[in-house]
Amino acid sequence: MVTDAAPVSFPLHLLAPPDPATLPLPHPAHPADGVRLLRGAVYAARDGSRPLTVDLWLPEEAAPPRACRRLRSRRCLAHRPARRPRPSLPLLAAGPLRPPARAGFAVACPDYRLSGEVSYPAQTDDLTATLAWLHTRADDLGPDTPRTVLWGESAGGRLAALTALTHPVRTITATVTWYAATELPKLAEDRPKGAYDPKDPDSFEALLLGGAPAERAEAARDASPVTHVGPKAPPFLLLHGVADTLIPARQSVRFAQALRAAGHHPDLHLLAGGDHLWVGLYEQDVEDCYVRTMDFARRCTRDAEKAP
Template sequence: MITSGPVPFPGELLAPPDPAVLPFPHPAAPAEGVRLLRGAVYAIPDGSRPSTVDLWLPTDTDGPVPVVVFVHGGAWRTGLRDDLGPRFRHWVPGPFARMAQRGFAVACPDYRLSGEASHPAQTDDLAALLAWLHTRSGELGLDTARTVLWGESAGGHLAALTALTHHARTGSATGTATVTGCVTWYAPTDLTGLAEDLPEGAYDLRDPASFEALLVGGALADRPEAARDASPVTHVGPQAPPFLLLHGTDDVLVPARQSARLADALGQAGHKPDLRLLTGGNHLWLGLSEGEVEDCFDRTLVFARRCTADGGA
């Protein structure tokens, strides 16, 4: 005889599992000294696909390791979480494996794209990731009190926006990672200033189909407050972490003036950002030599090391 217990409510049947206790993916070994957990679920936003992250972890450690969170680009519209761009796709081992071999844990997350949700969903996702990394740090061997955000293009914008708003979101809360540094590569930082920074007539603030408009949910001219809120320069304050900003002087998609705007705002707030303008560099580091591209990566690694050392940068 079969007896049935209480029938759960429909909401209980549909409730997703808790990412804080989900099992990790089966590990892979993509390079010597590296363990890769591909596609771990870190959040399940209501009405959206699960948010996932790749974790590149060093296998030979003496204790918890510092964390680098890499945020991919793609105009907030597309992109792959483990793609640093065309100049790095031939690297063997790849850039994230190299960082793990040098003692960093690297987290490469998905986030909701602008076709799925508008700002601030993307930074909400990154905030959820930082909290998840902290929650599971003991299992993964992470020191989330030493966390650097790094992104390229639109991912650099999201990394900067997250770094500058993280303290305001969390205050002195202990349930999340501590952002100790931020690196941006050719990132937009002031959406309202793009029209001024590009050649006259090249950008229309009234265009509802621009990538920036799709991010904020409407033409920038019609949504000025949303555009300001989505601009990292708006959020610079005394709690900003150290910044390294790299940008090519010949960038035809995101003018180098965008990185200079953020550097100026940080300087006016009393910080000392490291702004490097690379002569002849275009978007995605097109126009640079192989050696110059490697130098961008090495500068990023050195900066991350300094920001995660005892005492910080």
């Protein structure tokens, strides 16, 4: 016999997300001799957002590795010069991060919330959370977090530079940017005429700022690394292609000028014929960018180790 019954209510208890500092690390893979890969470690669990993860490329040596960070979406790690084909995609995804790990650097490649998900300054908050998580898990992972090099390309380069100039704890040893936008209010005059409309509410910059750059002028200035240049900036290596039409090289040129005006000595290299993502460069030219980056990171972390 079935009868109607009064509804039964239960108290709703929402479980708090787990603390990423206590979560188990992913099972390691070994994509190459001397390299240990931990893919998809959770470094932050934001309310209303997906878990944020980081890929870690760690050297197998017992000695504590130098810390080096690469900033770009962890789903896209390859560079594709136009004039010469590269190997198959699986090797492209892994290849760029193997040499730093083999050279003794611990490489963290974080995924952060993109402009289509949330506006500035969420991306900087995510990178700061990555730094804090790496410091907390240093005993488990091995990197020497007080000697961290931020390395980013394009949007990741802007984020690396911005974080290096605004991070409250002086653990950033040096910063490398590849073809990064560093002064958003100047993009309209730097790009070819008609290629960019600061009043466009659907541009990449508008998605980042939460509105058209022309209407979010203060946010555009605050999101620009050049705004935050000061006497305590770390060493910078800036690489940019002269033929870059998406982020013109004038962005890096003016950023270097601002750093020099503040008393610093940035290392600026402009590559003839290079467009965004190094399209148009020969393989050897792209390889030289990696060599310059690794030499710069090695020199800066070695100098930091010697400093009192």
